[in-house]
Amino acid sequence: MPANLPPQYFDVEKKFRETRDLREKLLYLQEMLSIIPKHKGTEKLQADLKTRISKLKSTISKQKKSGGTGGTWYQVEKQGAGxxxxxxxxxxxxxxxxxxxxxxxxxxxxxxxxxxxxxxxxxxxxxxxxxxxxxxxxxxxxxxxxxxxxxxxxxxxxxxxxxxxxxxxxxxxxxxxxxxxxxxxxxxxxxxxxxxxxxxxxxxxxxxxxxxxxxxxxxxxxxxxxxxxxxxxxxxxxxxxxxxxLHIIRVYTKKIGHPIDKKEPVVLKRGTTVIDAAEHIHKDFKKKLKFARLWSDSDYNGQRVEKNHVLADGDVIEFHV
Ligand SMILES: Nc1nc2c(ncn2[C@@H]2O[C@H](COP(=O)(O)OP(=O)(O)OP(=O)(O)O)[C@@H](O)[C@H]2O)c(=O)[nH]1
Ligand SMILES: [Mg+2]
CATH class of the missing domain: 3.40.50.300 (P-loop containing nucleotide triphosphate hydrolases)
Structure with missing residues (x-):
């Protein structure tokens, strides 16, 4: 156990051990993960907590299916861009x-x-x-x-x-x-x-x-x-x-030889590069990408861009693989 954890971590860990309600245990594990200082020395502990969180989530969802959790508890599954x-x-x-x-x-x-x-x-x-x-x-x-x-x-x-x-x-x-x-x-x-x-x-x-x-x-x-x-x-x-x-951007993909169709953008994190976007869209694209063309609100009108070019909100990209 790394010695540099704040005392709050141990307070929450104590509550974690004391409660028998699995959903409360889950909240405490998530709380512990958020408290840990994020650096090399705590990587193992972070990974360990993440594993325990995902195991506990699956136990809870199995219990729910068999109707056995009891008490009221609410969580909302993420949907949409954020x-x-x-x-x-x-x-x-x-x-x-x-x-x-x-x-x-x-x-x-x-x-x-x-x-x-x-x-x-x-x-x-x-x-x-x-x-x-x-x-x-x-x-x-x-x-x-x-x-x-x-x-x-x-x-x-x-x-x-x-x-x-x-x-x-x-x-x-x-x-x-x-x-x-x-x-x-x-x-x-x-x-x-x-x-x-x-x-x-x-x-x-x-x-x-x-x-x-x-x-x-x-x-x-x-x-x-x-x-x-x-x-x-x-x-x-x-x-x-x-x-x-939310620090997100909307990027539209364009098929080669087709007109620009700004309908269903891909949602990416701000700071995403052309190569990251390619990987996000299709795992294979990262390896296969030769170059990309870009259309933007400002400077780009179909020019070729580098793989490490950072995308902006509203960009239209055409991948050449
Ligand atoms: N003047 C004014 N009244 C508002 C405004 N927004 C909400 N209200 C009034 O404030 C009261 C409370 O609004 P709610 O939206 O129910 O408040 P809430 O935060 O959801 O309340 P809880 O669910 O009890 O926590 C209502 O009577 C609304 O009509 C506003 O912009 N101006
Ligand atoms: Mg309300």
């Missing part, structure tokens, strides 16, 4: 936000604790679909699976209520996440989850000075957006921000 999870205190407008940015129609109500199960919507965005998960509110006795949802998301959308005390509410949320070793800004250890702050109900905020100073204070660390699901103000900017924060 998974975005909403986080917020009761009544902040999470469900209204899900309805505003996706095709979903979930219940929105004046009173807190309206949502008690995860609700999923798909956001159509420039030929791709991004999965958005509305969640029950975060509160003191929130169920453990809620933190599992947060941990598995690609990004967190922290929804604050402009009518409330944004600074205080944000603190409350950060502390609740931290207690489960979920970090949204650089900490002493552990993985950092990408988070966007959304100040909802911005059509009605008598406390605008407080909000201005909150934004000024957090802008260096997070993307902060004001939106109103009532007026629709800021909603389009939020959709763009979600796409940007």
């Amino acid at each position: 998974q975005v999870v909403l986080v917020g205190l009761p009544n902040s407008g999470k469900s209204a936000l899900l309805n505003a940015i996706t095709n979903a129609h979930v219940e929105v109500a004046l009173y807190p604790f309206t949502t008690n199960l995860p609700q999923v919507g798909m956001m159509d965005y420039r030929d791709i679909k991004i999965q958005i998960i509305d969640t029950p509110p975060l509160y003191e006795d929130a169920p453990p699976w809620l933190f599992g949802l947060y941990r598995n998301g690609d990004i967190l959308l922290v929804v604050l209520d402009a009518q409330g005390d944004v600074r205080n509410d944000f603190e409350t949320i950060l502390n609740a996440l931290k207690a489960r070793n979920i970090f949204v800004s650089e900490g002493e250890f552990g993985d950092v989850k990408n988070a966007v702050i959304v100040i909802n109900k911005s059509d009605d905020n008598p406390k605008s000075d407080m909000i201005d100073s909150f934004i000024a204070q957090n802008r260096g660390t997070f993307d902060v957006l004001r939106v109103s699901t009532t007026t629709g103000g800021g909603v389009e900017q939020l959709r763009e921000q979600i796409f940007a924060s």
Whole structure:
């Protein structure tokens, strides 16, 4: 066991040993993996944890098939180009936000604790679909699976209520996440989850000075957006921000001798090169690729590009093998 693990790791490991619920055990293993500092010295431990996680997942899914897990537990399988999870205190407008940015129609109500199960919507965005998960509110006795949802998301959308005390509410949320070793800004250890702050109900905020100073204070660390699901103000900017924060690009493939058909892009990580894209599309392509031609919004109009050329969002590529 490497000696340089933070004490939090051993706290979680203790909880892991103490619980008999396999789904809780799984959350603790995932928590342990996120806490481990990522370097050569811990590679073996990381690999070991990953193996245990995948074994436990398969045990759980076998149990589920035979109807034997008991208790309520929710997780959402990833679909689409990315998974975005909403986080917020009761009544902040999470469900209204899900309805505003996706095709979903979930219940929105004046009173807190309206949502008690995860609700999923798909956001159509420039030929791709991004999965958005509305969640029950975060509160003191929130169920453990809620933190599992947060941990598995690609990004967190922290929804604050402009009518409330944004600074205080944000603190409350950060502390609740931290207690489960979920970090949204650089900490002493552990993985950092990408988070966007959304100040909802911005059509009605008598406390605008407080909000201005909150934004000024957090802008260096997070993307902060004001939106109103009532007026629709800021909603389009939020959709763009979600796409940007996922760090993905859409690349269209073109068949030789056919016209450009911008319909179904391949979703790739930002920074992907021509050769990586070739491999992503077809394992054999990597070996066989002779060259590629590129069409882009800016400089390229069918010119040949090098294999290590970095692709950009919206590029059209033609592979020659
Ligand atoms: N003025 C204003 N009210 C809003 C806005 N968005 C949501 N609301 C209201 O805020 C209340 C709560 O909205 P919900 O979407 O149910 O909030 P929630 O965060 O999902 O609540 P829980 O499921 O209980 O956690 C409702 O009465 C909404 O009509 C907004 O942009 N402006
Ligand atoms: Mg709700």
